Amino acid sequence: MSLSHxxxxxxxxxxxxxxxxxxxxLCLGFHFSTLQWKNGSGAATAAFQGGCKLVGVTADCQxxxxxxxxxxxxxxxxxxxxDANPLRTLWNHSLRPYPLLESLNLxxxxxxxxxxxxxxxxxxxxxxxxxxxxxxENYKETAAALRTLQGLQKLDxxxxxxxxxxxxxxxxxxSSLEAVSLARNTLMRLDESVFEGLENLRELDxQxxxxxxxxxGAFDGLTELRRLNLAYNNLPCIVDFGLSQLRxxxxxxxxxxxxxxxxxxxxxxxxxxxxxHNQLLFFPLLPPRSKLHSLLLQDNDMGFYKDLYNTSSPxxxxxxxxxxxxxxxxxxxxxxxxxxxxxxxxxxxxLDMSQNQFQYLPExxxxxxxxxxHLNLNRNCLATLHFREREPVDALAExxxxHNMxxxxxxxxxxxxxxxxxxxxxxxxxxxxGIPAGLFADANNLTTIxxxHNQISLCPRPLPVQVPLPLPVxxxxxxxxxxxxxxNMVSLRRLSLEDCGLRVFQDCAFQGTPLTHLDxxxxxxxxxxxxxxxxxxxxxxxxxxxxxxxxxxxxxxLDFSGFEHLRELDxxxxxxxxxxxxxxxxxxxxxxxxxxxxxxxxxxxEWEQFSGSLHTVYLxxxxxxxxxxxxxxxxxxxxxxxxxxxxxxxxxxxxxRVVELxxxxxxxCKGEQVxxxxxxxxxxxxxxxxxxxxxxxxxxxxxxPLLQVIKSRCHWSTIY
Numbered sequence: 001m002s003l004s005h006x007x008x009x010x011x012x013x014x015x016x017x018x019x020x021x022x023x024x025x026l027c028l029g030f031h032f033s034t035l036q037w038k039n040g041s042g043a044a045t046a047a048f049q050g051g052c053k054l055v056g057v058t059a060d061c062q063x064x065x066x067x068x069x070x071x072x073x074x075x076x077x078x079x080x081x082x083d084a085n086p087l088r089t090l091w092n093h094s095l096r097p098y099p100l101l102e103s104l105n106l107x108x109x110x111x112x113x114x115x116x117x118x119x120x121x122x123x124x125x126x127x128x129x130x131x132x133x134x135x136x137e138n139y140k141e142t143a144a145a146l147r148t149l150q151g152l153q154k155l156d157x158x159x160x161x162x163x164x165x166x167x168x169x170x171x172x173x174x175s176s177l178e179a180v181s182l183a184r185n186t187l188m189r190l191d192e193s194v195f196e197g198l199e200n201l202r203e204l205d206x207q208x209x210x211x212x213x214x215x216x217g218a219f220d221g222l223t224e225l226r227r228l229n230l231a232y233n234n235l236p237c238i239v240d241f242g243l244s245q246l247r248x249x250x251x252x253x254x255x256x257x258x259x260x261x262x263x264x265x266x267x268x269x270x271x272x273x274x275x276x277h278n279q280l281l282f283f284p285l286l287p288p289r290s291k292l293h294s295l296l297l298q299d300n301d302m303g304f305y306k307d308l309y310n311t312s313s314p315x316x317x318x319x320x321x322x323x324x325x326x327x328x329x330x331x332x333x334x335x336x337x338x339x340x341x342x343x344x345x346x347x348x349x350x351l352d353m354s355q356n357q358f359q360y361l362p363e364x365x366x367x368x369x370x371x372x373x374h375l376n377l378n379r380n381c382l383a384t385l386h387f388r389e390r391e392p393v394d395a396l397a398e399x400x401x402x403h404n405m406x407x408x409x410x411x412x413x414x415x416x417x418x419x420x421x422x423x424x425x426x427x428x429x430x431x432x433x434g435i436p437a438g439l440f441a442d443a444n445n446l447t448t449i450x451x452x453h454n455q456i457s458l459c460p461r462p463l464p465v466q467v468p469l470p471l472p473v474x475x476x477x478x479x480x481x482x483x484x485x486x487x488n489m490v491s492l493r494r495l496s497l498e499d500c501g502l503r504v505f506q507d508c509a510f511q512g513t514p515l516t517h518l519d520x521x522x523x524x525x526x527x528x529x530x531x532x533x534x535x536x537x538x539x540x541x542x543x544x545x546x547x548x549x550x551x552x553x554x555x556x557x558l559d560f561s562g563f564e565h566l567r568e569l570d571x572x573x574x575x576x577x578x579x580x581x582x583x584x585x586x587x588x589x590x591x592x593x594x595x596x597x598x599x600x601x602x603x604x605x606e607w608e609q610f611s612g613s614l615h616t617v618y619l620x621x622x623x624x625x626x627x628x629x630x631x632x633x634x635x636x637x638x639x640x641x642x643x644x645x646x647x648x649x650x651x652x653x654x655x656x657r658v659v660e661l662x663x664x665x666x667x668x669c670k671g672e673q674v675x676x677x678x679x680x681x682x683x684x685x686x687x688x689x690x691x692x693x694x695x696x697x698x699x700x701x702x703x704x705p706l707l708q709v710i711k712s713r714c715h716w717s718t719i720y
Contacts, residue, residue, distance in 0.1 A: 049073065061085065062105075069094045076100055083107040083129075092117040103127040107156075113138045114145045125149055131181070132159040139166040147173050158183035158205070168194045181205040183229075191215040200224055207231040207250070219243055230254070231274070243270075244287075250274040252296070259284035267291070275300070276352070286343035294350040298376075303357040345369045352376040354400070359383065366391040378402040378426070386410045387418060398424040402450065411436035419443050428452040428496065434482035446491050451484065452498035452519070458509050459485040488512035495519070498545075502526050505533030514540040521547035521570070529555045538562035547592075548573035560585040572596070572618070579606045590616045594643075598622040601629055607640075616642045624649035626656060627669035 047054045050070050052061040059073045062083040068091070069082065077098050083105050092115035095101065099121050111133035119125060128149070135142050139162065146152070155177055157170065162185040171180065175197050187209040195201065201222050211233040219225060227248040235254040242262035243249070247269050251259075256278035261268070268290040275284060276298035283302055286292065345368040358380040366372070366388075373395050382404040387393065389412045399422060406427070411418075419425075420442045427435075432454040440446065460483075486495065492513050499522030510518075515537045520526055526549050527533060534541070542565050551558075551574035558580055560566065566585045572594040579602035582588060591614060601624065607614075617640050626649035641647070647658045651669070 057100075071097055073098065079103045081105045082109060084109070086110050088112055090114045090118050093120070094118060096121055098122075099124070101125050105129040106133070108132045111135060114142045116141060116144050117148075118145045119148050122149065123151060126151060127154040128152060129156040130160065131156045132184075134160065135170075136161040136163075136166055139170060143170045143172065146170055149174070151176055153177060154179045156181045158185065161186055163187065164189060164191075164194050168196070171195065171198060173197065175200060177201055178224075179203040182209070184208045187211055189213045189215070190218045192217045192220065194218065195222055198222060203227040205229045206233070209233055211235060216240075226269075241287075244268045246270050248272045252276045252278070254278050256280055258282070261285055261287040263288060265289065272296075283340050284343075286340075286345070288342055288344055290344045291347050292345065293347050293371075295345075295348060296350075296352045297356065298352045299355040301357055302353070303359060303381075304362050306362060340365060340368060343368070346371065348372055349395075350374045353380070355379045357381055361385065363388060364391070366393055371395055373397040373421075376400045378404070380404050382406055384408055384410065386412070388412050393418055395421055397421055397445075400424075400426040401430070402426045402428040404430050406430040406432055408432070409436050409439070411439055420445065422446050424448045426450045427454065428498075430454050432456060435484055437482050440485075440489065443489070444491050446489065448494040449486075449492065450496040451500060452496045453500070455501045456497075457483045458502065458505070459483040459487075460506065486510055486513050490514065493517065498522050504528045507533055507535065509533055509536075511536045513537065516540055517543040519545040520549060521545045521573075522549070524548070524550040527551075531559055535562065539564065541566055543568040545570040546574070547571070550574065551576055553577040553597075555580070557581050579603075581606075586613060588613055590614075592618040594618045594621045596622055599625050599628065614640055616640065618643050620646040620648070622647075624658070626651035626658075626661060629658060629661070 050061075050072060051064040051066075052059050052070060052073060054060075054074065057076060057078040058081070059077045059079065060081045061070060061073075062081050062085070064085060066082065066085040066087065068087065069080075073080070075097055078100050080098060080101055080103070084107070087106070087109040088111060090106070090111060090113070094115075095104075095118060101122050102124050104122075104125060104127070107129050108131070111130065112135070114135070128146075135157070146155070152174060153176060155171075155174070157167070158181045162170070162182065164187045167182055167185065167187060171177070171194070177198055178200055180198070180201060180203070183205045184207075187206065188211060190206075190211060190213070192215065195204070195218070199221060202224050204222070204225060204227070207229045208231070211230065212235060214235070219228070223245060225243065225245060228243070228246055229250045231250045232253045235251065235256060237256055237258040237260075238251065239258060239260045240262050241260065242264065244264070244266045249270060249272070252274045253276075256275060257280060259275055259280065261284075265288070268287040270287065270290050270292050272294040273284075273286075273292060274296040276296045278300050280297065280300040280302050283304070284297070286295075340362075341364070348369045349371050351369065351372060351374065354376045355378075358377065359382065361382075363386075367390060370392060372393070375396060375398070378400045379402075382401065383406065385401065385406060387410065396419060399419075407430070409432070419439065422443055423445050425446065425448070428450045429452065432451070434456060486492065487508065487510065490512065493515060494517040495515055496519040498519050502520070502523040503526070505526055513536075518534075518537065518541060527546070529552060531538075534544075538560075539562065541563060544563075544566060547570050551571060553576065555574075555576065560582050563585045565587055567587055568590040569582070569585070569588060570592040571580065572592045574596050576593065576596040577598065578600070579593070579598070582591075598619070599622075601619070619641055620643040624647070629649060645657070645659055648655050649658055649661075650656075
C-alpha cells in the first residue's frame, strides 16, 4: 500500500506523457506493422530501376532497348527477363552481379555470341530461354558456355537456325536437362548422337523443322521422355514405333502415309497421339497394349476397304514391310483392312476421324472402344451408319456426323435408349429424311441437336384413339421415313433446324421441351406470320433465329408476349418494311434486321421500347431512302447500331453511306420538299387549258355540218 502511494505522482506524469504521444505511436505502429505484413507475405510493391520493373525477386527489363545487361539491379534477383533488347553479345561476367539467378530469358535479343565464361557464376540457374536469336553463327562458343550450367533443367533454343550437328554440340554433357525446345530450326536428320547423354529429359519439342528421317535408336537413350513434339516436319512414315514410355506424341502436319507401332508385349504409356493433317491411307496400327485415351486423325486420306475388295483368301488382305536396320532385317506383316482389330483401344475416350475418306464403319469397330465419349466423323463419305448389337455406345457424350452423305441411320432392335449419355448430336449437312424411332429414347442428357440442311419433317399431333378397323390398313407413315419428335425432351436446350424444308408448325411441336436456343432459319413460311407455334417454349427461350423464313410486312407487329427471357433475335433476310414492334420481350439485347426491305430508319419512339435492354442492332443491307432519314443524326450518336458504318441509302439511283451524308437534307432531296399539291396544280392547269382550246376550235370548225347530220338523223325542224 505504501509502495503504491510513493510512486503515484510519477505514474500520473508518465500516463499524461503517453497520452500526449499516443497519435504518434499509433501512426508509427501502423507503418511498421504494414511493412512487416508486406515482407511476410512477399507481396512487395513494384518498383522501377533503369526502366526495369522490380517485383520481389523478379526483374522485368524486356523491350527497354538495352545494349547490355544492366549492372545495378538488386543482387538477390532470381528471375531476370531481358527479352526484346538488342544485346547482340552476352559478354563474360556480365551476369556476375546476380549469382542467385534461377531463370534467365533472352528471347529476341539478336544474340550472335555468348562468351565462354558468361554463366561461370550462375550455378543455380535452372531455366534459360534463348529463343529467336542467331546463335548458329558462334555455336561452338555458345556450347562451351552452356556446358558450365550443370544444374540446368529447361533450355529453349528455338528459332536459332541450328542444324542437328550444332544442336548435338550445344546439348553435350547437359545431363540435368528435363525440357528442351529446338523448334523452328533447320534440323533434317536425327541419329543417336543428337540427344546422347540426356537420360533425364522428359519433354522434347522439335516442331517446325525439316526432319525427314529419324534413325533407329535416336530416342533410345531418353528413358524418361514423356512428351515428344514432331509437328510440322517432313516425316514420310513411322514404322516399328517403340517408345513405350511416351505419354504424348504429336506428329501432326507431316507427310505420314503409315504409322505402325511395334508388336512388343510391353504396355505402352501413350495417352495422346496426334496424327492429324497427314497423308495416312489406313487406320494406324496402334500398340497391342496401351493406355491411349485421345487419338487425333483429322485431315488424312484414310478409309476402310474390306467391303470394296472381293478377296478370296486372307493372304490377299495383308501387306509386308521390310525393315532394314544396319545388318538386321525384319519383316512386319500388317492386315490392311482390319488394322484396328489388333490395337488396344479399351481406354480411348476421344477419337477425331474428321476430314477423311471413310465410307462406312466396319463391324466391331465401336466394340473396341467401350469408353469412347467423343467421336468426330464429320466431312467424310459416310452413306449409312449402323448402331449394331454388341457394340455398346453407352459412354458416348458427343457425336459429330455432319457434312457426310448419310441418307439413313440404322438402329438395331433392342438398342433403343443406347444414347442415354449423349449430350451433343450433330447430323447437319446430310441427306437424312428422318431418324430411327427410339433413337432419342431415354436420352436424358441430350442438350444440343443440330439437324440443319436435312429434309426432315416433324411428327404431327397424335390423333385421338379410335375403334380399330376390322381389317388392318397399311399405314402410310410406316413406309415413309421416320419423322422427328422433339416433344417432352426435358434435357434439350439447343436445337438447330436451319434449311430443313419444314412446313408450318403446329402449336405443340416443342411441347414439354424447355429450349433456350432455337434456329429455324431457311424454312420459308414455317411460322405463317404468327408466334403461336412457339408459345410452348416462350418462357425459356433466350435466342431465336428466324432468318429467311418469309416474314412479310404484315408480320411487323409480332406478338412476343411471354418471351420474357429472349435476348437474341435474328430477323434478317425477310421482307419487313418497317421496324417491328416486339412487345413482350423486355430482355432483348441483340436484334438483327439486315437484308430486309426497310426504307426508313426506326423513329425515336420505336427505340424507347428497348431503351433499357437493347445493346446491339444490325440495320445494314436495306434499301433506305436518303430523303427519309430524319433521325439519322440521333441514331448515329447511339452505340447500339453495331454496323452503322455499313448502312447505305439510295439517292437519285446512287448508293451512299449514311455516315457520309451531310447534315440537313441532301442536295438531291430539295425537290421533294416542295408542296406536292401546288406542283400537281401547276402541271395540270396548262393541260386542261390546252384541252379546252382544242375542243373549242373543233366545235367552231365543224359546227354547221355537225348540226345537219344530227337533223337528218333525228328529223328535227330547224330554221337556218
